[in-house]
Amino acid sequence: MAQHPAGGPPPPPRIDPSELRPGRARYWIGGAAIALGFIAGLVGLITGIVVAAQVPDFAGRIEPNDMTSFEVGAEEAGSSWSVYADAPGADAASSCSVTDPTGADVPIGPSAVSHSVQNGGQYWEVAGSFTPAEAGEYTLGCTDGATIYAVTPGGDAAGTGLGVLGGLGSMFLFPIAGLVIGLVLIVTAYSGRSRHRRRLLAERGYPPY
Numbered sequence: 001m002a003q004h005p006a007g008g009p010p011p012p013p014r015i016d017p018s019e020l021r022p023g024r025a026r027y028w029i030g031g032a033a034i035a036l037g038f039i040a041g042l043v044g045l046i047t048g049i050v051v052a053a054q055v056p057d058f059a060g061r062i063e064p065n066d067m068t069s070f071e072v073g074a075e076e077a078g079s080s081w082s083v084y085a086d087a088p089g090a091d092a093a094s095s096c097s098v099t100d101p102t103g104a105d106v107p108i109g110p111s112a113v114s115h116s117v118q119n120g121g122q123y124w125e126v127a128g129s130f131t132p133a134e135a136g137e138y139t140l141g142c143t144d145g146a147t148i149y150a151v152t153p154g155g156d157a158a159g160t161g162l163g164v165l166g167g168l169g170s171m172f173l174f175p176i177a178g179l180v181i182g183l184v185l186i187v188t189a190y191s192g193r194s195r196h197r198r199r200l201l202a203e204r205g206y207p208p209y
Helices: 023-053 154-205
Strands: 061-062 067-072 081-085 097-098 116-119 120-130 136-142 149-153
Touching: 023 154, 061 116, 061 154, 067 116
Parallel strands: none
Antiparallel strands: 061 067, 061 149, 067 136, 081 120, 081 149, 097 136, 116 120
16 A cells, blocks of 8 residues: 655545536537637638629619619618719719609618628629608619619618628627637536545545545
8 A cells, every 4th residue: 555755645646537516518518619619700700702793682683874763661761771882983963863663853862881892793883872861662763874773772882881880890709709608618617526525535535625
């Protein structure tokens, strides 16, 4: 039998790790939370990039020196719409006009969202915005002889900006949240198991240390 220095504590009894609470599953859950946070951040970033690269779904499109009609639904009235152009630097406010169902002019101003997209051979950028006051059939006409214009609910342009911002936010928010949750689970599991081990040792006659 092994001898121990006089006055030294006896070796602690063996504690089977399976006895300790909380169980080891919390370590795995914490690690999974960290991994899922980074995966969710990557997915959010990719989604934001994909949204930014999409050509908007236009409600109407016109060739140079032409006009087109488009419908504004009841749910779209009162919200911002965007005018896109296929040429950089186009100004819809000076080149285009929008008329409402009664024939009255709807002012076109600068857009609150700056957005351009190059998809294959297509290039589009926001050239202005307007707000239809009521539902019905509207008309867009442009006098720029070298530019194609198109109109879309402002949600597309704004949604694109929010999609990019959301993607960038997700890239940081989800990994940080996953890291915090994972570390809390892992640290609390380690602390709980350590306390439980000391309690079991005390119950089995091992002196406190």
